[in-house]
Amino acid sequence: MAEALKEAKLAMQHNEIPVGAVVVFQGRIVARGHNLTEKLNDPTAHAEMIAITAATHAMGGKYLTGCTLYVTLEPCVMCAGALGWSQIGSVVYAASDPKRGFLAFAPKALHPKTILRQGPGGTEAANLMKSFFAVKR
DSSP, X not given: OHHHHHHHHHHHHTTSOOOEEEEEETTEEEEEEEOOHHHHTOTTOXXXXXXXXXXHHHHTSSOOTTEEEEEEEXXXXXHHHHHHHHTOSEEEEEEOOXXXXXXXXXXXXXXXXXXXXXXXOHHHHHHHHHHXXXXXX
């Protein structure tokens, strides 16, 4: 999760919503991502989407069954759907997102075999989000 938090801080430095993600396979980071929606003018350029694309390229296929995604914020419905289609092995998120997170709207979006858990770093991830939006408002 520490590496995902580094990605979130990198996003924040570039005036992006501070969400970061890494994909791990057999104890090794195979992909990284952070929000790029502003830079790319693309509402789908979420950290998870960037990391999924990079991971599928690194793994040489569209399925990520043996991989774990570490992400600083609970995925949105779009990202959870993409994670479901990738059949990722597990998802670990730091901070909950009751306003936009998939658990409130589409809790079955992930693949049935995907393991979901809330991991460490929730307070730090939430504080990054709060400080980012405090400056914006």
